Amino acid sequence: MTNPIEAKLRKELRIGKYFSSKDTVYLLNDGSKEYAVLKYLLDKIFNKRLDINEIKAFPSKTQKEVLVGWNMDREINEKLDCFLKNKEFPKEKGIRLMKHVPEEFIERFAKQNKLKFKPKKEKKNKIIEEMHKRHPQTKFSLLKSFEYIQEELVK
Numbered sequence: 001m002t003n004p005i006e007a008k009l010r011k012e013l014r015i016g017k018y019f020s021s022k023d024t025v026y027l028l029n030d031g032s033k034e035y036a037v038l039k040y041l042l043d044k045i046f047n048k049r050l051d052i053n054e055i056k057a058f059p060s061k062t063q064k065e066v067l068v069g070w071n072m073d074r075e076i077n078e079k080l081d082c083f084l085k086n087k088e089f090p091k092e093k094g095i096r097l098m099k100h101v102p103e104e105f106i107e108r109f110a111k112q113n114k115l116k117f118k119p120k121k122e123k124k125n126k127i128i129e130e131m132h133k134r135h136p137q138t139k140f141s142l143l144k145s146f147e148y149i150q151e152e153l154v155k
Contacts, residue, residue: 005101005109009041012097019065024051026066028058028094034069036115037106038098042067058093068094072139073103077125079146089150102139 019025027042029035042050058066075096082089098106103122110117131138 003109005037005098005105006041006045008100009038009097010045012100013045016095016097018095018097019050021046021049024053026053026055026059028066028068029054029056030069031118032069032120033106033110033115033117034071034098036069036117037110037113038067038069040113040115066094068096070096070099071101071103071106072099072143073122073124075099076128076139076142076146077123079150080125080128080142083146083149089146089153100140100143 025042027035027039039052039054042052055066079089081087109115128138128142
């Protein structure tokens with residue numbers, strides 16, 4: 001039985017068609033829990049057939065081909081910050097396969113599977129966290145709204 005994070009990752013891989021199991025992919029190793037979970041799940045999904053090269057920084061030419069450990073909270077904070085400051089949404093660096101997965105799911109999964117990572121204090125938006133406590137679907141709704149806005153801006 002697959003867990004919710006694996007299910008979301010499989011869906012993102014299926015919809016995005018970013019690469020096949022025969023490809024070589026680059027995974028940004030920043031030591032975060034997102035990196036640890038993404039590496040663990042990619043190995044599990046592809047049965048270690050996927051050639052994963054770990055890198056410490058973005059190479060200048062292949063930015064789109066680099067997998068980045070990311071989460072929903074980071075995505076929302078980044079977009080909300082730009083939205084409130086009336087700035088353009090930044091161009092996404094790399095492929096963010098777990099941008100639809102909340103940080104608390106990733107943290108719980110990493111601890112359950114005893115994955116090693118460097119604990120890092122993430123900047124949280126107090127308003128969003130308070131809303132999310134009262135209305136658990138807030139983060140999902142915000143992310144979907146920002147994705148819609150971004151699509152409309154591209155048109």
